[in-house]
Amino acid sequence: MERSQPCVALRDVSLFYRGDDGREVHALEGVSLSIAQGEFVAIAGPSGCGKTTILKLVAGLMPTTRGQVLIDGAPVRGPQKNVGMAFQNPTLLPWRSALENVLLPLEVVAPHRHHFRSRQREYEARAQELLQLVGLDGFANKPPYQLSGGMQQRVSLCRALIHEPEILLLDEPFAALDAFTREELWGVLQSLWLARRCTVILVTHDLREAVFLANTVYVMSKRPGRLVHMTHIDLPRPRTLEQMFHTQFTDYVHEIYNRIGEVRV
Amino acid sequence: MKPNTLLRRAFPPAAAIALFFLAWELGCLAFNVDEFILPRPSVAIAAYFQWQEAIWPNALQTLFTTLVGLGLAIAAGTLIGALIGYSALLYDALYPLLVAFNSIPKAALVPVFVIWFGVGTLPAVLIAFLISFFPIAVNVATGIATVEPELRDVLRSLGASKLDLFAKVGFPRALPYFFASLKVAVTLAFVGSVVAELGASNRGIGNMMVIASSRFDVPLVFAGLIVVALMGIALYAAFAILERRVVAWAYR
16 A cells, blocks of 8 residues: 555654542553554554553544644644544444434534535435445334344444544444454445545454454554554455465464563563 | 223223222221211212312312423423533532432422412422422433443544534433433422412412311312322323333333
8 A cells, every 4th residue: 555644643642641549540652653544554452551542532532641643734632523433332322213323423513514404315315325335225214222233333334434534433343243243344344444445543452353454453562552563464455254264364363463462461 | 002002001000090999998988987087089089079160270270380380390400400411510519409409398498488479379389390300400410421421422523512412412312311200200290289289379279178178078188189199190191101202212
């Protein structure tokens, strides 16, 4: 992949906060990272290492203690509007149908919110198209509780993408799913990314997931979180589940596994 | 709902009420209870039919004060509930005060209101308001304060304002809590109205019961109690039906 002007850059970012017990927690320390436009990055590491914190900093949901987060060269100084987020918990609104859940960002984010009424048809068609892309045609009018966990997570991905954000932030989105559903959704996410080519930051503790999906995998140390390793994944796209059994794939996973083993002790 | 299921749903409560009245009736007969102490329900119901032309204006008066008081409680309770649900600072600041106000026996306020506003409709409305305000405020606050943080992040990362967050998430999410509190509040509001009317009104069921008891017409007192209870059931049922329609998603 060509290396253009970085879309997201973290410059020597640290984050400390005071925990519930009053002690200072060092969540991140001296994290530097630059992500190209349209790149798919995965951040892997032991739990509690501050992976989620990186996403919140990029989304502008919390300020850094030291250092800077830049998006398209401009420092982040508050909640961003061109990002989409999805979490381990699908967090769908139970009073809305799948389609209405997907439409939520368009009711909120500028400039769409101002034409939501006049262009509702067009927006609905757009949401339908996304739902179709993730294999949910025919489920648009179902409420979330009638959807399986995997389906809810698909809806959540559509919601994160409907406003065509430049950056997609994913916080262990498949961690709560069973193995088969999870692998199926890797394929779904890959095709969404191939279709949209937005910049993705995926936080995960599943190394096969990281290698399957990402162009670049970073490994974080345990608290205070630092980036200790970076691997470019040179596998052709679209990647298939079959490839996971090739030595090229398993070598990547093995290498990253060893790195994580080093930082955990 | 099909008529058949409606019948099946309505039967158990109707049977329970009928059994209750039957036990009351038979108990009074068996122990030969004086009508002056506890009239049989059949006597109380007969008193209702005898006095119904006098009862109805009073019942409507009580219904009116209850609904106005409840309406004020809904408006103020939702507003205060939303404020303390959103702001931890306001919650900490106002909660003790709310609890303190709620701990005051409302009946003890009746004479104060009589001094301030005189005898009439206003004290009854105010007591109904005060007694039903607290559960609404607390429940709305709970519904809003327990919005999932991830959901808040999703909306904030879209540039949502506090108002957006309230309209899209906080308010709909608080609705089941709101309706739950409404069902408590409506029965409490009746209590408030009648308590106020007992001492500070020249109209309403409460006032009618005071007059009846001063004439030692105990069956009429009980007829009044039954009318209040029936109005309570009717309003409760109305809110329960509304709840089923508005927040069906919470009862899957």
